[in-house]
Amino acid sequence: MSTPVLELRNVVKTYRVKQGLFGKPKPLKAVNDVSITLQKGEVLGLVGESGCGKSTLAKILLGLEATTEGSVLVDGEEIGEQNRLALARRIQPIFQDPYSSLNPRKTIADIVSLPLRVHNIGDAKSREKSLRETLELVGLPSRVLNTYPSQMSGGQRQRVAIARALIMHPEIVICDEPTSALDVSVQSQILNLLNDLRAEFGLTYLFISHDLAVVEHLATRVAVMYLGRIVEEADVADLFEAPRHPYSRALLNSVLTPDPSQGVPDTQLGAAYPNPIDPPSGCHFHPRCPFAQDHCKTTAPRPVPRKGGHVECHLHDPEGPMYRPDFTV
Amino acid sequence: MNDMTKPLLSVRGLTLDIPMSNGTLHAVRALDFDLHRGETLCIVGESGSGKSLTSLAVIGLLEKNIRRNATQMNFDGTDLLTASKKQMRALRGNRIAMIFQEPMTSLNPAYTIGDQLIEALRLHKNVSREKARNRAIELLEKVGITAAASRLGQYPHQLSGGLRQRVVIAMALMCEPELIIADEPTTALDVTIQAQILSLLVDLTREMDVAMILITHDLGVVARVADKVGVMYAGELVESGPAADVFGKPLHPYTRGLLRCIPQPGKTERGAALGTIPGIVPSLIGDVKGCAFRTRCPHAVEACRDAIPERGEPPHKFLCVHPDGARAAEGEPA
Numbered sequence: 001m002s003t004p005v006l007e008l009r010n011v012v013k014t015y016r017v018k019q020g021l022f023g024k025p026k027p028l029k030a031v032n033d034v035s036i037t038l039q040k041g042e043v044l045g046l047v048g049e050s051g052c053g054k055s056t057l058a059k060i061l062l063g064l065e066a067t068t069e070g071s072v073l074v075d076g077e078e079i080g081e082q083n084r085l086a087l088a089r090r091i092q093p094i095f096q097d098p099y100s101s102l103n104p105r106k107t108i109a110d111i112v113s114l115p116l117r118v119h120n121i122g123d124a125k126s127r128e129k130s131l132r133e134t135l136e137l138v139g140l141p142s143r144v145l146n147t148y149p150s151q152m153s154g155g156q157r158q159r160v161a162i163a164r165a166l167i168m169h170p171e172i173v174i175c176d177e178p179t180s181a182l183d184v185s186v187q188s189q190i191l192n193l194l195n196d197l198r199a200e201f202g203l204t205y206l207f208i209s210h211d212l213a214v215v216e217h218l219a220t221r222v223a224v225m226y227l228g229r230i231v232e233e234a235d236v237a238d239l240f241e242a243p244r245h246p247y248s249r250a251l252l253n254s255v256l257t258p259d260p261s262q263g264v265p266d267t268q269l270g271a272a273y274p275n276p277i278d279p280p281s282g283c284h285f286h287p288r289c290p291f292a293q294d295h296c297k298t299t300a301p302r303p304v305p306r307k308g309g310h311v312e313c314h315l316h317d318p319e320g321p322m323y324r325p326d327f328t329v
Numbered sequence: 330m331n332d333m334t335k336p337l338l339s340v341r342g343l344t345l346d347i348p349m350s351n352g353t354l355h356a357v358r359a360l361d362f363d364l365h366r367g368e369t370l371c372i373v374g375e376s377g378s379g380k381s382l383t384s385l386a387v388i389g390l391l392e393k394n395i396r397r398n399a400t401q402m403n404f405d406g407t408d409l410l411t412a413s414k415k416q417m418r419a420l421r422g423n424r425i426a427m428i429f430q431e432p433m434t435s436l437n438p439a440y441t442i443g444d445q446l447i448e449a450l451r452l453h454k455n456v457s458r459e460k461a462r463n464r465a466i467e468l469l470e471k472v473g474i475t476a477a478a479s480r481l482g483q484y485p486h487q488l489s490g491g492l493r494q495r496v497v498i499a500m501a502l503m504c505e506p507e508l509i510i511a512d513e514p515t516t517a518l519d520v521t522i523q524a525q526i527l528s529l530l531v532d533l534t535r536e537m538d539v540a541m542i543l544i545t546h547d548l549g550v551v552a553r554v555a556d557k558v559g560v561m562y563a564g565e566l567v568e569s570g571p572a573a574d575v576f577g578k579p580l581h582p583y584t585r586g587l588l589r590c591i592p593q594p595g596k597t598e599r600g601a602a603l604g605t606i607p608g609i610v611p612s613l614i615g616d617v618k619g620c621a622f623r624t625r626c627p628h629a630v631e632a633c634r635d636a637i638p639e640r641g642e643p644p645h646k647f648l649c650v651h652p653d654g655a656r657a658a659e660g661e662p663a
Contacts (some may be wrong), residue, residue, distance in 0.1 A: 049519040050490075153609060154376075183375035183546065188590035188603035195600060210520055213549075217592035217599055236407050236599065252525040256549030257593055260572040264528040264553045273489065 003076040004037040004134075005204050006061070006172055011035070011070035013056055017277055024192030028277050030056040030264040032228035033070070038221075039179060040171070043198065043205040045219030045236070047212060047251060049273055054208045058174050061206065063087045074172070092165035096177035102149040109145040112163045121167065134167045138193060155186035162193065169201070176208045191218060212255045216240050216290060221309070224248045227276055227284040234309030244311040244327075246289050285312065295322055336363040337507060337540050338387070341401035345564075347381050348394060352614040356382055356395070357564045364557075366507065367538040369531070371551040371572070373587075374561030377610055380544045383561070384510045387542070388425055389417040400528055405507065423453040426501035430513040432493035435500075436485040442469075442496055443481030461503075468499040472529055492523035498529065502537070509534065514542045548591060552576050557644070560584050563610050563621035570645030578653035580640075580647040583622050585661070620648065628655035630640040 011034045016025040030053045038044050046054050059065040060072060063084050072079045079087050092115075102111055113131045116122060122130070133144055138159040149157055156177065165173055175194065179187040189292060197203060209215050215222060216236060223233040224247060232245040243249045251265045268290045272281055280287050287297040291313075299311045301320070307312040314322040345357035357379040364370050372380045385391050387402070389409065402409040404425070407416070421427070429435050437445060437661070450456060456464075462481070469477035472495040478611035487492055494514065499507055515523040531554055534541050543554060551558055557573040560581065568581040575660065579585045589604025595605065608625040611617075620626070623633035632650045641647050647654055651663050 049521060146578070184548070184587055184590045189605045191592075192602050213594055214387045216594055217597060217603070218587035240594065250521060254520040255594065256524070256527075256547070256553050257595070258548040258552040258576055258588060258591065260552045260555070260576045262553060264531055265524055266333065266523050266528065268419060269521050269525070273519075280603065 002039070003074075005075060006036070006038040006056075006206075007073040007076075008036040009071045009073065011057075011060065011072060011266070012068045013053075013060060013065060014068045021225065021279070026145050027278050029228050029279075030276070031067075033058065034228075035070075035228055036223060036230070036233070038172075038204055038206070040200045040204055043197065043219045043220055043253075044205050045222040046206060046208045046217035046225060047210065047215055047222065048225035049210075049275060052225045052274060054225055055176060057225075058093070058208060061091060061172075062093055063091075063173055078101075085119060088115075089168050090170055091172045091174060092168055093174045093176065094158075094165050094178045095159050098154055099149075099179050099181070101161055102157055104149050107138075107146050107148060108152075108160055111160060112167055113148070115164065115168045121168075130167060135198070137166065138163045139189075141200045153186075154182050155189060158182060158190050159193070162190075162197075164203075166197065170203070172204045172206065174206045174208075177210065178207075179214065180211070185304055187214075194218065210227055211253060212292040213257070218226075224251065227274065229284065229312065230317075231313070232306070232309070232311040234306060238306075238308035242307070244306050244316050245285075245313050246291055247285050250290050257292065270277045283312075293322060295320070333508060334365060337405050338362075338364040339401060339403045339430060340387070341399060343383065343397070343399040343402065345379065345386055345391070346396040346398070348396070355564060355570045355613045357386070358565050358617065359639040361561060362566065362569065363477075364508070364542065366540055368556045369533065369534060369541045369543060369554055370557045370559060371543045371545060371555035372559045372561055373545055373548060373551045375610070377563075379564040380561050381512055384512055384542055384544055388421055388510060389414075390421075405568050419453070422449060423504045424506055425508045425510065426504070426506035428497055428501050428509060428514045430516050432490065432497045432517070433485060435497050436487055436493060441482050441484055442488075446481070446500055446503060449500045454481060454506050459486075464503060464561060466500070468502050469496070471502075471533070472496075472499045473525070475497075486571060488641040490518055493506075494522075494526055495529070495587060496565070498526070501535065505537070506539060509539055509541045510544075512541070513546070515550065516545070516547070523550075530554070538599050548587060560587075564613055564617075565621060565648065567622065567649075570641070573598065574645040577653040578645075578656075580617070580629055580645070580656065581622075581649055581658075582626050582655050584626075584647075585654075585659065620650070626655075628658055 011031055012187040015028045015030055017028045018025045048054055049073040060067055067306045074090055075306055102114045113127050116127045135142060140159050167184055179190050211283050219236050222236050222239045226247050232248045243252055249270050269288045282298045283296045283301050296314055301314045303310045303312050304317045314320045315324050315327045342363050343357060343360040347354040367503045374380045375400055378627045391397060399410055420487045441463060447461040450464060451521050466477045469480055474480055474495055515526050547553060558572050558575040559566050559569040562583050564636050568575060568584045579588060586606040592603060606625050611624055619634040623629040628651060637650060639646055639648055656663055
């Protein structure tokens, strides 16, 4: 296999959180020993509940947060050794809210071409050319060049955000909930656009979303995150057709397809999401897991291979005491 | 469910106009709907379709500049059009309860959960503090909150988003309402919590025979929760009917368009292009005539500029010039 375009090796991000006014700071492992490899052209869907560390991971990849341990490699090169500017040329973000991610005082032309000026690429004429090309690419007419974000609809704004990310010809685009703030009819246009751009330019996406139907549609691989760890990762078909981790299953069950013959599903996730400062012992998921046994409370599961990826669950560990090869959830 | 009984809420010809500097914005136009006891009506639509304004019009919480007109707006014998402010205050939070999207905005951060739950009941009913407190504990347990008695002393910020929304639901139930209006109650929550909150609402409304108007943009939520569906576009109810009919045989081109926009696991091919609805919602300022969807509809004809007939066999109704809602033109079975 060729060098992965993006690789995370045992990445850990620990924050120190103060408990109360005079409390001693406690460590909070927002990202706990995460390893991911992404080949060129892949779309990794990252799913999980709020607070699971998805956005921290995105910030690390964008160079907005340093890792506490472990390394991030782009094309085999560690990004700690590259400067921020070099990294930004290769990894660009698209954020959730196109209302707050665009400067309201700047014109669309200013916003989209700013990366070129920051990185000192080309002269005024070539910048103008790539500006027009990029806008055309995302389906915006050139008459919007001198308008302001407030004059545009939500879908148009998200197109501006995509144009701003693409004008640098990045290899990797981090999409953090790119369509959650949009209406469904606009969401489908943006998803189609992202899909077309990927095919055309061989882009690699890290696609963070809470909408599993959207992730299933767009992603080629899926990573399920729980309390800072990737508890299951697999090719999209393998994960959606045969989820191995009980948490993946609960997430998939909670997808509400527009089928009126079915009621609201029972996710069987009784307890609430745990406090990440004080994570449960053993397997972090055990308090909410319908299959938990005593072994889960004491011992953390290790990653074991599964079809198309890996899973962290005692039920799937052939060397563990709870192994059940027939177990499909 | 029984059509023979009188509806709990009956709305006819609801029209909401907002005066703007450049003309009048016709935000909601000629809306009709009925809701019976124990029934759940989901109103689905995109931003700006007027779905939230419709619910605020029912409970009389519209901004002062919005003009409300209707031929009928009746809640169990009370005429909501002529009801005084005092009468409306007596209804709200009592016989008609509300649940909004963001639980933090419906809870007062400076008071404990207990104070707020108890006040909700004692404001409308003459009961002792102790009785109110017991009812609060009972309802917190009912909405699935453990250690309910000890939660009463907690403040909203000490609870997670899912727990806060459960408290808001418990508060809505304090006075045993007959109608609950829930405006995007799960939009701010995680999918796993969303499923829990929705099944809680469905179970409680069934158990207590409460009617519910649920406003949402999420077709998945509608399909799983609704008895009746109303699809709103640009201020009009373009299609309405029993959930199984609207999803099984969507008649309005907009409803079908919406359903094609969302990826449906098992139905949509992974990575294939999703359906789109080109264009944007038209301005509703000034004279609004004909079908508002015609600028985005693939089946628009000259006649769409004129008044649009109501079609369909009740209770499944839709607004379209095409007798079959152009289903045949899209190769759908009639």
